[in-house]
Amino acid sequence: MITAFIAFIAMSLSTSSYAAESLDAKVNAIFASATGWFVNLIFAPLPGTSFPWIVLWLVVGASVFTLYFGFVQFRNIGHSIALVKGDYSNPNDAGEVSHFQALATALSGTVGLGNIAGVAVAVSIGGAGATFWMILAGLLGMASKFTECTLGVKYRNEYKDGSVSGGPMYYISKGFKERGIPGGGILAAVFAVFCILGALGGGNMFQANQAHQQLTQVMGNYPGWITGCIFAAVVFAVIVGGIKSIARVTDKIVPLMGVLYVGAALVILLVNADKIGWAFGQIFEGAFTGLGIAGGFVGALIQGFKRAAFSNEAGVGSAAIAHSAVQTSEPITEGFVSLLEPFIDTVVICTMTALVIIITQQLMVDPATGMYIIAENGRIATEGGVSGVALTSAAFGASISWFPYLLALAVILFAFSTMISWSYYGLKAWTYLFGESKKAELTFKIMFCVFIIIGAAASLGPVIDFSDAAIFAMAVANIIGLYFLMPIVKVELTSYLARLKSGEIKKYKD
Template sequence: MNDAFEPVATAVSDVIFYAPEIGGVTIPLIVLWLVVAAAVFTVYFRGIQLTGVRTSIALVRGRYSRDSDPGEVTHFQALSSAVSGTVGLGNIAGVGAAVVIGGPGATFWMILAGLLGMCTKFVECTLGVKYREIHEDGSVTGGPFRYLPIAFERFGALTTRVLTTIFAVALLLFGAIGGNMFQANQTFAQAQEVTGGEDGLLSSAGSALVFGIVLAALVGSVILGGISSIAKVTSRLVPTMAVIYLVACLLVIGGNAVQIPDAIGAIVSGAFNPTGVAGGAVGVLIVGFQRAAFSNEAGVGSAPITHSAVKTRHPVSEGFVALLEPFIDTVVICTMTALTIVIADTAYYSEARETVAAGGDAPDGVVVTSRAFETFLPSFPVVLAIAVALFAFSTLITWSYYSMKAWTTLFGRSARSELLFKFLFCLFTVVGSVITFTSVIAFADAVLFVCAIVNLLACYLLLPKVRDELRSFREGLRSGAIAEVPEDERAS
């Protein structure tokens, strides 16, 4: 199946990730599409990701939301659910590969791209709430499935239907494969690695199947309860996994404290006078921007689906909350991974960079990170395996919700339809644990960024609506019409 699908995956990837050579540097156009949009939105809203931080924190703490507000989850739960969908293997393996290819300087540009992406999340998540639909049972359908038709209606019903369908199909495909099968496969691979590898506890025939069934059962027990259940789990899981991983990174950094000044110097100087092999300073910039864009998914349109379920009467309030997401995912977690690798400066990292410089293939990024962890304690990669498992599980349950909304957009919303989808999603989890589809995964990565093309077009068209919502919210805060909610009445 993998061999048969390879031509399709290659053809689609070649189109979506088309990368012309400009000035000797290969530049993926989809990365430019994401980063330029983030820069335009930042200018349009005058750096809202910097000026709105205090408001964002106040909203996450629930100071302006009541239990009686329409919606299903609190601001904090919506943020946790969305972060759980983006914080995953890319923060570990992807960053490891980026720092090898682009050198330490890629970290600098990764941080900048993450800061710009905060404004993209602000725009798309405000729209996701503004145009959401609240059903009779209190459940919510929002995100691009509701604002794409509004944005494109001026071009006619056929164009609107085609673009919305393309978005839904692409999101559903990625959810089933990249957000589900790949995560399940990598979770089993890491579990097998730390239990003795191919000769260890999980090496026997059928162990992958049993592992997949258990994982699917855990996923099913969460997703059957809908977004409320998912949000309750992620609101506990995300802080836990973030703390475990960040503490582990800090221990490695602390254990190599003498290297900190040199590492920071290498990151700053490498951004402009690169020591990487990515094609000069512009090449290093592209590597950093690409890693950030692929990690936090700002502009893809997935996060607004979860954020639209928030309890609020002010759509832009969730935009303020959502802008924290790329900060957590990219500026904090991805940067800590990069710092850990650069500061540890293992022999494996140096050899990997030499291999790439000589024209060889980049190594598995998770191995680069794992070797950095080993500099603190030989058994410390076990902590990394736990982090990978938690990241993968949280991504699984969040992408089940994204995918279900795509499913109901395509096939209709009913209790039977949603139950069928959840059964199929869990079945794909089992399949993903047993079989590796490398070409199918490459195809899934490509179709995810089809979503970004459609979604950002809609965001451009609806920018004035976001500006109006922001102006109205700020006037309400200034006049006192929007006042802090007493602690005992806040959404919980």
């Protein structure tokens, strides 16, 4: 229905298409010039290298949490699944949503176009080997999610009407004060500012941009602001109802879009089962040799970690905001639930996308130039103008001719669910800074929807650069906070596991 409506509007406005395209170009030029300095600061390389300091910051943090908590992401998977199923859920606990709804809301903010367009960007620049580093980053990131989401519940604000507010800005300010550490208020405010920028950038602009790109693949070119206006109207209709409204939508959309996308990927992989072994060989070889790409294995490593972090947001702190709304009296339980996110998002979905792109390489020909999209050395050649979500669409379309239409639907669902989740993240950061009032909430929601329109009208380059920078910047303040507060999580973990083992913690349903 949405695509048909967009097509109708585009046709009716065909006589003014030149003016509309000029508007898109102007929006893009203004946006690119205004954000370039911020992008350069966040992704500045370490002295004497091409390795961005912010990527190392995330990798080291995830590694520290993995070791400090004794590889918790591998030891407690079974209990994590039991919690998601609701086996230990007490309906009388404080909170607004169930474990499953909290997971679905957080996943809807991470399982998005980063899994579709982001993987294509990683493989196109870093080669097949970037996939290996994406997987490793996802596995390590599970410990980062565990840490931040436990703290999110422990230090959340609970209000008389049953609503809650939580996230890094709350656990940094309250946790630092509790431990007598100065500067918590300032660090929390810094995070909140970056969170608002991340919500406006990666949370909606990038999503709207890539949704528009996929729709034009199916329907032909039309001005991006039209897509933006439609998305803005639908998103506003949902987010005006708050986290409970968002959770009711995401716990239905996330499973649906997962089945659609993963199902299509499985069909292609089964049809090309004889090439899966070869594809993994390309991934492992490329991870350490680079298969001739610029920068060698370092280039593959950088792209893999960058795209994984943008996709699963482990260490960024965004998911802790959604998980803070869960119904529970045990903060550590939401840490167990949240660690499933990077596994589902990066280890499973991103890997499947990468495998499809790699396996279908010899079938993918750009119809405009007749050139192969992927070169023999494992690096995607984009001279034909195919990039981002369009590249993934071409890869899937090589085996399933009608897949671009299915992907258009999946992209709409991915983009929509990500935008409504990130609207909540940005809203909580906004109200932390400007107060919990209806006026403050409405102001942010309107501003958020305006940026959806801007994102759809701008080009991929400036949007993805700003999105990366804003989301990675959130991790600076968040991980500093996690380093100071992780001993508190360790106490919670030790106590909970001891009580679980002794039988003190019981299931509420069989």
